[in-house]
Amino acid sequence: MLEMKGISKRLGDLPVLSDISFHVKEGEIVAIIGPSGCGKSTLINLISKLDIPDSGSIQGIGDSVACVFQDDRLLPWRTVWENIRLVREPEDKGKIQELINAVGLNGFESYYPKQLSGGMQKRCGIARAFYYKGELLLMDEPFQGLDYCLRHEMLLMLLKVWRAHRQSVLFVTHEIDEALTVAGRILILSKRPGRIMKEIILPDYDNRDMASQEITTLRQEIITFITG
């Protein structure tokens, strides 16, 4: 699947990423966590080929990378259905309806983004990304700005959709609990220039108890790494 080897990137004179190497296996959710400004979004841009690295290589994925952005980037003049439909041709009506139902937007197919709440817009962005059926799904702090309850609900919804599709996901966040909830593995990035400091393998989803001592210890470990 995705294989990144020795990726470095500077923006002007500023070194943003330094010697980043990691992989994402097929059907796996990997979370990247790090402090603000550590180069998480730059990493997303490199993987999605919206930018090119100064050195290193990105292998294992073709051009088909889907992305759920920090902002929704839905076309305001297209309905929920059209926003999803437009990313893949030919149209698969059954699949679109299945995803709309999975993200809880049934009944809102003909609504425009401005007629939806922030959470519903996020759901539409997620349905669009899964419909695209890319080799990798990038999620760049997708639930930023949502309140705690809604964020938790969205994470559970994401896991439900992921279980049905088993797509490889790279989930970038600075919220530790988000990473602990959705990821199979967590990679911790250092402060700028970002490099991978630690890899944490999480217990299986079925045996994961967010209130357990194991998760509490991992949470503390991540905090220690991030705050340095």
Next chain:
Amino acid sequence: MMRNKSWEKPSGWDFLLAAGIILALWQFLTLFFPPLVLPSIKSVVIKLKEILTTPVFYKMIGLTVERMAIGLTSGVLVGLFLGILMGGVGRFRRLLMPMISIMQTVPPVSWVVLALVWFGFNGRPVMFIIVVSTVPVIAISVCEGFKHIDSRLLQMARLYHFSRSKTMRHVIFPSIAPFFQSAFRIALGSGWKIAVMGEVLTTSDGIGGMIKQARLNIEPESIIAWSAIIVGLFYLSDLLIDFCFRERRKTHA
């Protein structure tokens, strides 16, 4: 998005009130001026009724509407093409923008005189000046619209491998549409005025030709009646445009 109430379009009642004030002021002023300078409201209404019941009126209005439609459509198409060219390609923008700016500053009367030399005393100069006054308004606004395309949407289109034409249809055109709409309304409003001015100066038919005739016969009530017809035509076309653009506003307001 919340819209400031004070910026809402005037209602029918607002228009009625404004019309009432104008009519009252007019009636008041007729007490001080002779009918040859300022005709009474009654004489204008009688003239208007006479015009509206005369078959030649429909021929004249048809001529003006035809010139307006041809001139405006051509101007909008050329302006749209140039605007897209300038907005999409920097080299064209640098080359064409000064030309269009110069074109915009030439007074319409100069264009009328030039058009008379080029096309003669027929309807074509009228259409020509509508075109030259419409092209810069549309082209500059559409070009300006390109500056306001959300780069994040373009990035999304690139990421999901939208083809060039799909990006144009689903990202670029809808983004520049509001700029086009406001430019179109401006072009429509000034188009009617320019059409009549052109007809007054270059032909003896159409609504402008009738106004010229009324001037020669010293019939101010006729001039005002024809002008009222032009105002009516403007509002009718504005209503039509409003109706066409309403659906878009409903969903994106």
